[in-house]
Amino acid sequence: MSDISKLAGVSVSTVSRALAGSPLVPEAMRDKIAAIAREHGYVVNHAARNLRLQTTQTIGVVLPLGHETGQQITDPFLLEMIGHLSERVIQRGFDVLLTKVTTPTEGWLGALVQSHRFDGMLMLGQSDQHAAIEEIATRYPPMVVWGERLKNQSYCTVGVDNVYGGRLATEHLINQGRKAIRFIGPPRVPEVEARHQGYLEALKNAPRQKVPDDLIESHFTFDGALETVRDLLRRRVRFDALFAASDVIAHGALTALAEAGLRVPEDVALVGFDDVALARSLNPPLTTIRQDLALASQMMVDLLFKRIAGEQTSSAVVPASLIVRGSSVRVDA
Incomplete structure (x- = not known):
């Protein structure tokens, strides 16, 4: 970055702001600095940048499967839900870290949070882990769970009625x-x-x-x-x-x-x-x-980013509707 600043005739801080797309640097100068960076093979070290900014730019998608160790990520419901969530997260400029927990042990969720591998968590289903989720929610606000809204729960859920x-x-x-x-x-x-x-x-x-x-x-x-x-x-x-x-x-x-x-x-x-x-x-x-999994995913991601920003959010309910097809209606009905 120091070399680029000398070639461009500007300060190192100006180069840093320009490569980050800051509007404080005039567009013509941003373009000039970007061209010099490309010419000399400069690549931004995102890991170092995120460490400095204390962010991972990553959202964790967590599947607790204590009730069902045989359920695969290729399950049609999980595939559709993960796909919708990933699209919404990526649209916000974040990456997705997928974690499947098939045999949850005591303290598993706390350890996952303390790993600091993501800035917020989207959990697909409560499984049999309601107590663990409830316990971590008191000290980890950036979490939204797809599941049933249970009596007196303190964590944020999105789910169908x-x-x-x-x-x-x-x-x-x-x-x-x-x-x-x-x-x-x-x-x-x-x-x-x-x-x-x-x-x-x-x-x-x-x-x-x-x-x-x-x-x-x-x-x-x-x-x-x-x-x-x-x-x-x-x-x-x-x-x-x-x-x-x-x-x-x-x-x-x-x-x-x-x-x-x-x-x-x-x-x-x-x-x-x-x-x-x-x-x-x-x-x-x-x-x-x-x-409506597309709507549910949008709601989950919107609520999560509000919570990352420090807002308190309530749980949300997605409408359920009956879709009638041939498996339940007799031909002569």
């Missing part, structure tokens, strides 16, 4: 004349528990609907759902409709039903949750509860 979404899906199946509707998904996950709550509320408010004692446990994976529904069929568990906690679970269920020679929706109606691209390409196309 899962209870309402659960009611929508179940009421739709009831309106299709289904009498034995079962819910399938992983327990002890706040979002799934809320969807299950909406499911139960809809059944209790409907005449002549049997309310099952519990949900059908399944992993958040295609293979897990496939084996779960295969087992239901082997045990001759009675149902004429399945409400799956995710589109991926619904995909596994659909495959198991087809293997058994059962027709969807004639024999078994099927509804998912998320409305990822996969839902539209299944045969039949999947009825599902839509979460």
Whole structure:
């Protein structure tokens, strides 16, 4: 930089400001200094600059998967969400650091924060780590979590109204004349528990609907759902409709039903949750509860940067909507 200042006939501080794009340096001089820098192979050391400014220019995207060690980043929901978040972060001139935590140990989140590898954190799901997130939120404000808004939580969340979404899906199946509707998904996950709550509320408010004692446990994976529904069929568990906690679970269920020679929706109606691209390409196309992931990602990033700037922000709720397709409506309906 000292050499460039001599060649340009200006001070080192002027070179520094010019290469940073400062409007305090006239445009013609900025162009002249940039040309000299290119000619002599000068490259800004961003690591050193960020160290001086006490910033990383990086946002952490964290996936805590304590409830589901088998779930991959290639999961359609995670892929879409990470893609939307990354686009929004990059538009703000920041990089993205992706971290997947499959076996969270005590203190894992505190250690991640203390690593100082990012300026703020976007977390995808609470998993079974609500207590750890709650504890760190009291001393780490720049964090926004995609998930269910829980009672008395202190951290900022963005998420769909899962209870309402659960009611929508179940009421739709009831309106299709289904009498034995079962819910399938992983327990002890706040979002799934809320969807299950909406499911139960809809059944209790409907005449002549049997309310099952519990949900059908399944992993958040295609293979897990496939084996779960295969087992239901082997045990001759009675149902004429399945409400799956995710589109991926619904995909596994659909495959198991087809293997058994059962027709969807004639024999078994099927509804998912998320409305990822996969839902539209299944045969039949999947009825599902839509979460607007593009909107949700925009909200998460906007809230995070407000918190990085020192603002206090409230949690936000994304609308849920029912998308009706061929997996739940009989042809003669």
